[in-house]
Amino acid sequence: GAVVSQHPSRVICKSGTSVKIECRSLDFQATTMFWYRQFPKQSLMLMATSNEGSKATYEQGVEKDKFLINHASLTLSTLTVTSAHPEDSSFYICSASYTSGGAYTQYFGPGTRLTVL
Amino acid sequence: GQQLNQSPQSMFIQEGEDVSMNCTSSSIFNTWLWYKQDPGEGPVLLIALYKAGELTSNGRLTAQFGITRKDSFLNISASIPSDVGIYFCAGSTGANSKLTFGKGITLSVRP
Numbered sequence: 001g002a003v004v005s006q007h008p009s010r011v012i013c014k015s016g017t018s019v020k021i022e023c024r025s026l027d028f029q030a031t032t033m034f035w036y037r038q039f040p041k042q043s044l045m046l047m048a049t050s051n052e053g054s055k056a057t058y059e060q061g062v063e064k065d066k067f068l069i070n071h072a073s074l075t076l077s078t079l080t081v082t083s084a085h086p087e088d089s090s091f092y093i094c095s096a097s098y099t100s101g102g103a104y105t106q107y108f109g110p111g112t113r114l115t116v117l
Numbered sequence: 118g119q120q121l122n123q124s125p126q127s128m129f130i131q132e133g134e135d136v137s138m139n140c141t142s143s144s145i146f147n148t149w150l151w152y153k154q155d156p157g158e159g160p161v162l163l164i165a166l167y168k169a170g171e172l173t174s175n176g177r178l179t180a181q182f183g184i185t186r187k188d189s190f191l192n193i194s195a196s197i198p199s200d201v202g203i204y205f206c207a208g209s210t211g212a213n214s215k216l217t218f219g220k221g222i223t224l225s226v227r228p
Contacts, residue, residue: 006159032213043120043205043220044160093159097213103167104148104212108159 003027004096006109013084014117020080021112023094029074030096034106035067037090044093050077084116119144121206123219132228134196138204140219141188146208149182149189150216154203163204164191196226 003026013019023033031052036044048069049057056069068080077096081088091113095106122141130136140149148167152160164175166182166189173180179192189208193200203223207216 004159034215043218046215049215091157095159095216099212103165104209104214105150105162105165106207106209106216107162108152111157111159113157 002098002107004094004107004109006092006094006112008112009110010113010115012115012117015085016083018080018082019084019114020078021092021094021114023077023079023096023109025075025096025098025107028096028098030077030098031074032097033071033077034095034097035069035077035079036093036095038093038111039090047079081114084114086116089114089116119217121208121217121219123204123206123222125222126220127223127225129225129227130196132196132198132226135192135194136196136224137190137192138206138222139188139190140206142208142217143187145186145210146217147186147211148209149180150207150209151178151180151189151191152205152207154205154221156202160205193224196224198226198228200224201226 005024007022033050035047038044047062050069050071052071058064071077093111095108151163154160164180169186171182177194203221205221206219
């Protein structure tokens with residue numbers, strides 16, 4: 001149980017296009033999901049917290065108009081990179097909050113490799 | 118933002134050896150999590166700790182939640198080649214809160 005999927009796993013796009021990444025909790029409901037990006041040989045950098053039915057909370061320095069987040073249901077959050085540029089190329093990972101019997105954890109998706117040409 | 122302290126950045130061990138990784142913080146956490154990440158993949162949860170002093174095992178892995186709630190360690194016994202990867206510790210202050218991560222330790226296992 002507690003599986004999180006991401007789609008697509010890999011995407012290559014031209015500069016100026018928009019790319020949507022989906023994050024789904026497959027066997028549990030997640031009121032909160034998180035979006036990270038990770039550069040090579042670095043730790044995960046939190047971009048935003050996605051709350052079901054409300055606006056996302058962005059970390060300092062992350063442009064909310066550039067990285068649009070929608071959390072329309074308890075099992076789906078989407079990240080749209082608008083007008084992507086080569087510097088947006090990165091590994092994007094989502095996680096979903098999971099609470100059971102008072103114990104809290106986060107499960108991560110497999111990541112999406114974005115390459116902007 | 119705050120980051121947990123994990124060092125060294127890389128560890129090299131011989132297959133069959135035990136290895137211990139430490140994670141420290143300047144502030145208190147209510148939950149400590151240990152993840153392993155393989156190249157090109159998302160982090161996979163190894164062990165979750167919820168109570169100060171708690172010692173939890175998962176196969177060859179053992180982790181402890183420090184008494185002060187400011188540290189945790191992960192021990193891998195009898196290492197095997199597939200233990201290679203990056204090990205991250207993460208702390209949480211409560212349900213649905215964001216995680217604070219360490220920089221990760223890259224483990225290499227020599228056959």
